[in-house]
Amino acid sequence: MPKNDSCPPLGTLLQQADLVSASQIEIALQDQKQYQYRIGEILALHGWLKQETADFFAQEWLKLLQQPDKQRLGEYLLSAGLLDRGQVQNILFLQRKTSIRFGALAVLKSWVKPTTLNFFLTSLFYNCGDASLEVSDILRYILATRKITRQQHNDLVTLMSKEESLTPSELASIGEICHRLNRGDLEVVD
Numbered sequence: 001m002p003k004n005d006s007c008p009p010l011g012t013l014l015q016q017a018d019l020v021s022a023s024q025i026e027i028a029l030q031d032q033k034q035y036q037y038r039i040g041e042i043l044a045l046h047g048w049l050k051q052e053t054a055d056f057f058a059q060e061w062l063k064l065l066q067q068p069d070k071q072r073l074g075e076y077l078l079s080a081g082l083l084d085r086g087q088v089q090n091i092l093f094l095q096r097k098t099s100i101r102f103g104a105l106a107v108l109k110s111w112v113k114p115t116t117l118n119f120f121l122t123s124l125f126y127n128c129g130d131a132s133l134e135v136s137d138i139l140r141y142i143l144a145t146r147k148i149t150r151q152q153h154n155d156l157v158t159l160m161s162k163e164e165s166l167t168p169s170e171l172a173s174i175g176e177i178c179h180r181l182n183r184g185d186l187e188v189v190d
Contacts, residue, residue: 010039010058014049017057018115024048052081064124073102076120077112087111098144104137110151135159135166139173147187148177 008016011025020028020043028042037045040054056079064076074091077083083091083106091105098105103121106112138155142148148156156174159166166174180186 010054013057013061014043014054017119018113019053020048050081056080070124073120073124076124077106082112082116098141100137100141104141108138108141108152110149114155135170136173139170139177142177142186143173143180146180146185147189148181149189153181153188 011020011028014020015022015025024043024046025039028039028046028048031037031042032039035042038054038058040049040051040058043049044051044054060079074083074088078085078088087106087109091102091109094100094105095102100108103112103117107114107117138152142152156177159170160174177186181188
């Protein structure tokens with residue numbers, strides 16, 4: 001997202017970050033006509049989003065985009081209410097053990113959606129979030145732990161359909177994961 005003096009409406013921004021759906025925004029906008037609440041408050045009242053997250057995007061996002069000095073990714077996710085302090089510490093501990101990037105670990109733990117992570121990376125760090133590298137991190141993690149979640153398995157099936165966008169190394173890793181799944185050498189966990 002380029003630097004500019006205005007932000008899209010909050011609902012649009014939250015959709016771009018894959019934090020709410022278009023239908024949730026539509027319902028919230030209808031509710032807003034009846035009640036005197038802000039869109040973020042309505043989303044929070046429905047339980048679709050934390051109030052802290054709505055406030056972060058409504059009050060802080062534009063300022064953060066315009067800051068030349070960036071914080072670490074974990075600080076942004078913490079400020080947005082997408083991770084708590086314990087989750088950040090857990091990821092930092094795993095990061096020291098595995099050398100896998102912070103964002104990839106947040107996704108592997110299913111604490112942040114891959115699309116939300118990529119939104120933060122591309123918006124705040126100007127395309128530093130090479131999706132191909134994230135795929136490599138996830139594949140290495142699955143092979144190292146010998147465990148795969150059902151969501152990761154579904155994601156791999158999706159990735160295999162987009163074969164042309166994968167590197168030869170990623171394709172080989174996916175092949176190895178499929179081979180290990182067929183042999184029963186990978187544990188499928190929830």
